[in-house]
Amino acid sequence: MNKERLYLYDTTLRDGAQTQGVQFSAKEKQQIAAVLDGLGLDYIEGGWPGANPTDTEFFANPPATRARFTAFGMTKRQGRSADNDDVLGAVLNAGTAAVCLVGKAHDFHVTTALGITLAENVDNIRTSFAHLARLGREALFDAEHFFDGYKANPAYACEVIHAAYAAGARWIVLCDTNGGTLPEDIARIVTEVIASGIPGDHLGIHTHNDTETAVAGSLAAVMAGARQVQGTLNGLGERCGNANLTTLIPTLLLKDPYASRFDIGVTPDALRGLRRASRLLDDMLNRVPSKQAAYVGASAFAHKSGLHASAIAKDPSTYEHIDPAAVGNMRIVPMSNQAGQSNLRARLAEAGITVAADDPALARIVERIKEREAQGYAYDTAQASFELLARAELGLLPNFFEVKRYRVTVERRRNKRNQMVSLSEAVVVTKVQGQKFLNVSESLGPDGSDRGPVNALARALAKDLGPYQAMIEDIELVDFKVRITGGGTEAVTRVIIDSEDGQGNRWSTVGVSANIVDASFDALIDAINWKLVRDGAQA
Numbered sequence: 354m355n356k357e358r359l360y361l362y363d364t365t366l367r368d369g370a371q372t373q374g375v376q377f378s379a380k381e382k383q384q385i386a387a388v389l390d391g392l393g394l395d396y397i398e399g400g401w402p403g404a405n406p407t408d409t410e411f412f413a414n415p416p417a418t419r420a421r422f423t424a425f426g427m428t429k430r431q432g433r434s435a436d437n438d439d440v441l442g443a444v445l446n447a448g449t450a451a452v453c454l455v456g457k458a459h460d461f462h463v464t465t466a467l468g469i470t471l472a473e474n475v476d477n478i479r480t481s482f483a484h485l486a487r488l489g490r491e492a493l494f495d496a497e498h499f500f501d502g503y504k505a506n507p508a509y510a511c512e513v514i515h516a517a518y519a520a521g522a523r524w525i526v527l528c529d530t531n532g533g534t535l536p537e538d539i540a541r542i543v544t545e546v547i548a549s550g551i552p553g554d555h556l557g558i559h560t561h562n563d564t565e566t567a568v569a570g571s572l573a574a575v576m577a578g579a580r581q582v583q584g585t586l587n588g589l590g591e592r593c594g595n596a597n598l599t600t601l602i603p604t605l606l607l608k609d610p611y612a613s614r615f616d617i618g619v620t621p622d623a624l625r626g627l628r629r630a631s632r633l634l635d636d637m638l639n640r641v642p643s644k645q646a647a648y649v650g651a652s653a654f655a656h657k658s659g660l661h662a663s664a665i666a667k668d669p670s671t672y673e674h675i676d677p678a679a680v681g682n683m684r685i686v687p688m689s690n691q692a693g694q695s696n697l698r699a700r701l702a703e704a705g706i707t708v709a710a711d712d713p714a715l716a717r718i719v720e721r722i723k724e725r726e727a728q729g730y731a732y733d734t735a736q737a738s739f740e741l742l743a744r745a746e747l748g749l750l751p752n753f754f755e756v757k758r759y760r761v762t763v764e765r766r767r768n769k770r771n772q773m774v775s776l777s778e779a780v781v782v783t784k785v786q787g788q789k790f791l792n793v794s795e796s797l798g799p800d801g802s803d804r805g806p807v808n809a810l811a812r813a814l815a816k817d818l819g820p821y822q823a824m825i826e827d828i829e830l831v832d833f834k835v836r837i838t839g840g841g842t843e844a845v846t847r848v849i850i851d852s853e854d855g856q857g858n859r860w861s862t863v864g865v866s867a868n869i870v871d872a873s874f875d876a877l878i879d880a881i882n883w884k885l886v887r888d889g890a891q892a
């Protein structure tokens with residue numbers, strides 16, 4: 354069966370830039386455009402030329418994309434001709450092959466937000482698209498508030514989109530601007546619009562996630578006949594975000610009825626780069642990736658409970674809807690108080706430890722994990738600490754070093770400029786192969802500011818570990834999370850530390866204590882021990 358073409362339109366660089374707290378530089382826009390292009394999207398909307406210096410700079414040096422690079426703007430304003438509107442002029446001067454203009458499709462917005470008559474609005478839209486058609490640009494009309502407008506005044510909403518279509522708009526994009534329309538209404542209205550004379554292969558859908566149904570609404574529109582889907586990477590966008598392309602792309606490519614009916618231009622090979630693309634955007638925005646993101650989240654293929662892990666070991670499809678590798682993700686079988694021996698054996702195998710199914714140590718390890726989690730530990734996150742605990746029970750953990758004592762102080766004092774500053778200092782005494790090491794460290798960062806007591810402890814601990822020093826020198830503490838949690842009957846502090854080495858390996862360790870410094874120190878010791886185990890150090 355010949356597949357129908359379904360076009361993907363990305364607006365990460367425009368609607369995504371309307372996310373609170375998101376501010377792309379022109380350079381970052383270039384990087385994101387390259388990633389989007391690599392995924393195989395049909396259109397990349399770069400922003401609004403003329404609206405701000407970043408977008409103007411970006412469009413002055415547009416990325417070379419295979420996708421149609423598109424400029425966004427609004428239809429001409431009342432009282433100006435399309436030739437004379439400087440805002441529209443700046444959009445057109447960007448010289449892109451495709452141009453998307455937003456206009457109002459809801460009568461209430463025309464009279465309230467624009468303050469013009471309904472007829473004037475239709476005329477502004479018609480004139481703007483006739484102008485684009487004369488210039489030979491591929492024209493897209495973002496019909497703002499279309500669904501709310503259609504519910505309030507269907508005749509007017511239809512008059513607006515038909516005016517744009519008749520004037521030469523290639524695509525009429527129906528926007529659920531406020532994000533409150535549910536999928537069943539989207540499907541019904543798209544069907545009625547097609548019946549009114551705008552063919553589905555000229556219709557697009559642009560949804561927002563205010564009812565957490567943006568993806569479902571987009572799919573409903575596709576099933577009703579729309580053949581362009583707009584969305585953003587990781588669901589960025591105004592308020593609660595836009596339809597998440599990171600979810601939509603694999604759904605359209607891998608799930609029926611979409612997979613067998615549509616060609617979306619994304620290859621299986623490009624799909625394997627999806628998780629990487631999602632992470633790159635999060636990294637750029639300094640956002641913690643959502644673990645529970647569909648398809649690409651770290652937990653999307655994490656099998657925590659014993660029943661699941663047991664079946665997964667027999668056949669992964671028992672608890673996985675797709676192969677994680679298809680989207681560049683991977684399966685993990687974390688250890689936790691929900692786990693049984695199947696999780697344990699899978700995790701040990703990943704760490705290169707083979708244990709016979711009838712080894713009594715397995716039951717001891719599971720018991721120990723459950724006991725420690727009841728005290729506040731969290732081993733499904735801190736995989737390196739889990740591995741150390743298991744190795745200790747299996748007699749596979751060498752005693753590399755012993756901490757005899759440690760001390761940390763934080764001092765607040767005035768500097769030469771009479772500003773209050775702090776200084777953390779730590780002393781750690783260790784015994785390595787019979788030899789004593791006394792290490793002292795401050796925690797000043799490159800800018801001279803104090804990085805705190807945990808940093809001072811980490812530096813002192815890793816300052817000189819004698820024969821192991823070369824192996825631990827490149828360890829960096831890259832993340833530190835503190836949580837007050839109920840351990841047993843008392844509240845305790847759980848610290849999770851993420852460490853990284855020069856080869857880009859990253860591992861997480863956990864420490865728990867009523868005292869935050871002790872909890873941190875335990876996690877630091879695990880971080881060093883894990884690295885020594887990983888690098889094959891001998892005791």
Ligand SMILES: CC(=O)SCCNC(=O)CCNC(=O)[C@H](O)C(C)(C)COP(=O)(O)OP(=O)(O)OC[C@H]1O[C@@H](n2cnc3c(N)ncnc32)[C@H](O)[C@@H]1OP(=O)(O)O
Pocket residue numbers: 371401403404405427428429430431440455456457466467497530591
């Ligand atoms: C639904 C969406 O997400 S559409 C995209 C929205 N994105 C953005 O707004 C981001 C970029 N925008 C901007 O930088 C600025 O709003 C600019 C440069 C475009 C305009 O700035 P200003 O001229 O200062 O206007 P301001 O932002 O205060 O108000 C928007 C103006 O556009 C008018 N307008 C809104 N929509 C339209 C439209 N479709 N067609 C014509 N005019 C419109 C409004 O009536 C208002 O004009 P008014 O102040 O005379 O009433």
Ligand SMILES: CC(=O)C(=O)O
Pocket residue numbers: 368455495496497498528529530531559561
């Ligand atoms: C155009 C647009 O972003 C919207 O209507 O939501």
